[in-house]
Amino acid sequence: MTISVGLLEIGELGEDQKRSLLKTIIMTCSAFFFMGLLGFNLAFAPTIMNGFIGNPTHTGPFLGGFSSDAFGALNRVWWSMGPGYFNKGITLPVYFFFEVAFASVTLALVGVVVLRKMKMSAFFIFSIVYFLLIWSIPAAWIWNPTGWLYAAGVRDFAGGLVVHGAAGAAGLGIVLQIWREEKKRGLKESPQTRLNPSSGWLTLSILLLWLGWFGFNPGSTLAWGISAQIVAVSTFLSASAAFLSTMFFRYLMVKENPGLVYAVNGILMGLIIITPLAGFVSPASAVILGLIGGPLFLAGEKLFLRFKWFSDPVGLFPGHMLGGVFGFAMVAFFSQQPFAAAVGSSNLPDGILFGGGFSAIQQLGWQLFAVIAVMVTVFAISFITTWLISLGLHGITREYKKEE
Amino acid sequence: MTISVGLLEIGELGEDQKRSLLKTIIMTCSAFFFMGLLGFNLAFAPTIMNGFIGNPTHTGPFLGGFSSDAFGALNRVWWSMGPGYFNKGITLPVYFFFEVAFASVTLALVGVVVLRKMKMSAFFIFSIVYFLLIWSIPAAWIWNPTGWLYAAGVRDFAGGLVVHGAAGAAGLGIVLQIWREEKKRGLKESPQTRLNPSSGWLTLSILLLWLGWFGFNPGSTLAWGISAQIVAVSTFLSASAAFLSTMFFRYLMVKENPGLVYAVNGILMGLIIITPLAGFVSPASAVILGLIGGPLFLAGEKLFLRFKWFSDPVGLFPGHMLGGVFGFAMVAFFSQQPFAAAVGSSNLPDGILFGGGFSAIQQLGWQLFAVIAVMVTVFAISFITTWLISLGLHGITREYKKEE
């Protein structure tokens, strides 16, 4: 998935963006290394500090250090996958892989706003903080069954807020620091990066993203069975519906073939919106949600294009942030008990549109509260981190034209 | 697979063919949406009208609509996968995915003859009719166990006729309409599209096609087991043998290295030919069939190059149509009872080459009859559809040079 996002970036911005791919490789390796070292425990070990963060010493570094006993420890079912919690029987290494993939792709989403502007060294240091802290906090709060927001009933199936929303908030923290440095250099607006689509890479990236979502969404049922199959159907139907609606409404706007970039963004929007509730809704609801995705993306694009203090050609804000948060809120509208129960969220009430009444409205309140708590926290840590890195490296932005 | 065909097209025709990839995305999304809406029922629900077409109301739209019961319905084994029919225990969502992938890739094959000539809007409308009707009819006849040709004993393991042959017939319907419009514009022959190979994309497409076939052929045993493994071996041996024979005979023709495009076409021919009988034959027969593939493709290519009223640079007719129909007929020659029985076709007699005698000749008769029935029907519906779209849109061909 991380590499798919890298290919998406060169697919949209042009093949000369070698930095996109180096950045991709850095993120992938950094994710394995630092999640292995510490981050995985911070996110998924039993929480300390009232559900705020996982116990960093739960496993040793790198899942078990040099111990020969490691084999025994690795063999055991991960605590939260055992009876009493999710009860899925998943072992530590498998769960580690799954969550590293999530963490890595989340930073990849953040990274699309970095463009050529940020020093690679600054981004690498950011990635370390990211995998230790910035990603781990929302995961510990919402996906860890001892996290405080999970305990309050908040549900995010495969990462509408934990992945896409939080990526947007972290990205905002970075672009704000970039803008502060650009302003200091006397710029009136942030240099905009133009689209320069390369159709082969763009299409390949969509293939890989689609495949990756096939891993993340059905995988989030934490077992292969009928629930995972239904999630797969819902995910793909939402993507197809969002593609059709994006193309249709864009065609109405410009009266000509909207072209490949809108096609790709339409599919992505459908995938993003369905992510936080793919396991809770019926296939036909997935179609409805996908159809809403088209106009939502087009409106979001129009809105964010007004801001001139950052450049977001790949669509982190109108796509991932807006779509992820929207879908996350829709949990309270479209959920249906039998679907939610089958993926282990039996406490989730029916949605407002399916007769959930007061419980559903309460759910909506908690979901919106979680949006604010996560977005503010992630934005703040991301901005402070970038600011500190900027102090240490005398700025995080590169001087243009010097290289490449 | 659908995307592999898109990459094959840009691999052979050059990267400037952005339309190839937009077309690919349209087909993928349209397949999910319209097969989900109705097409899947028309092809695979219990047939009505004496085995002519599936019952369109068997499941609701999108596999189960908004119903919470959907979960129960989706959980059930699909009727034709239960005892009394194929008895494989496959659920609705899994079977839906598998068949949507087949439908989508079939249209992708059709689509390689569309080139830059056809309006994207016309092709999109065609795709809707395609997934509702054109693809569903041969599937309902031959793959649905209540279809009239299946009942007569016709067998097509993984789509020699249902996929490759029918794609050729549908493609003929489109190129005929394109040619009628070109003639009306005063052209003496249809503009030929030149090959402009891009080796990276070509090779990548072959990798993906090979992987995809690994899904379709072994997957057509509808269970992972020793049969699927043998099918995988036969499929890959046939491809390798066809590659070697294509390169060898082409080398004899031109006395120089035949190059990458022939290499790719050779592999494809081996994959296509073995498709309709991969589950019915021994590995050594697969090698023989692959070796025949080389000269067959080269002869087909020579034959179809004579026609100047269409352009088929990617080889729909000499490759998919010729190879698919040839392999489909070979069912009556190469089948061996123990292999066929193991994949659930216990009624299929030994082939003519393996002592099948009169039963095998009878089988050959039915297979050839099926070729005629399917090819004529699909060609006719495809042509009529294209002709009606042409009326509605004032022509399906684009004026050249206007865009891109």
Place this chain on the structure above:
Amino acid sequence: MTISVGLLEIGELGEDQKRSLLKTIIMTCSAFFFMGLLGFNLAFAPTIMNGFIGNPTHTGPFLGGFSSDAFGALNRVWWSMGPGYFNKGITLPVYFFFEVAFASVTLALVGVVVLRKMKMSAFFIFSIVYFLLIWSIPAAWIWNPTGWLYAAGVRDFAGGLVVHGAAGAAGLGIVLQIWREEKKRGLKESPQTRLNPSSGWLTLSILLLWLGWFGFNPGSTLAWGISAQIVAVSTFLSASAAFLSTMFFRYLMVKENPGLVYAVNGILMGLIIITPLAGFVSPASAVILGLIGGPLFLAGEKLFLRFKWFSDPVGLFPGHMLGGVFGFAMVAFFSQQPFAAAVGSSNLPDGILFGGGFSAIQQLGWQLFAVIAVMVTVFAISFITTWLISLGLHGITREYKKEE
């Protein structure tokens, strides 16, 4: 994997290298065909001649010929996967696929030194000998449980010596013959091929290689279970650590961003080094081994760049040969009994660093002896083969500029 290596080659050398990809396809098809015909038996059938080579007539050609009984034979567990040997219950077709993939990728590694210099026909003939003999001999010695080196206690988890080391030795045989012909033409040094990186393909190749290693290393446990999961974790941690150390030490050398090619080579080095012992060590040892990989590769690169009689821009010698042999020797240092026993190597003693004492030193002796035996044999056969082909074809090198 084979195709990944092809893409790696065009990723590093530039897209104009069409020959890279034709070569790739030749190798893939040749592997299936000739391993199927004979090579698989020579490597993996019960050995004859005191453990020197497998019995060529153990199965018929192509796993079972035309026999209808083939189904029965194919259905049986492969002899070495039954009780008394590895006891994994794997059938012939699955094991055949796995080992053809290994054979094919090994030749792909050899092939990166061929560049534009070698006639394609010569390389094709070489590939036949390769799959019949050159690859089969080390496999029969070390991976076949009746091979003489296996019997002596030598262990190579997923091919440090059998794959990467032997590929280096075979490559040396080829470049020596190429150099002899170049010298005869009066050249003072072998023309060096320059790097011309294409970031998209390079990154894609790394994705595919990484995925492929996910197949080979965990797959070498011959079963999906906790051992395979630990192997996967160790493999990825080693790759990440080697990436970080390569970038770090290269940065110290040049004081600037080392760029994409070093990133890719760092990851590869980590994957290569862990290959021969991924199943025998703890995750933290994998991190240590990966961290050593960076400086080892950089030193190897410096060393091999001194030789001017061959050109190795993709790094067969400093990467695969050096890294594979190094990791293979490290078996005697880092192994831990509980891990080794879990993947079926219960005779392997604890490593020198984990208190293995005299047994571990004895193991080191055998591992080093195996290095010499395999490297000399493979080099000799490869050189003699290339020399004979050269006699038959009046040279194996191409005249430059004539084509392409």
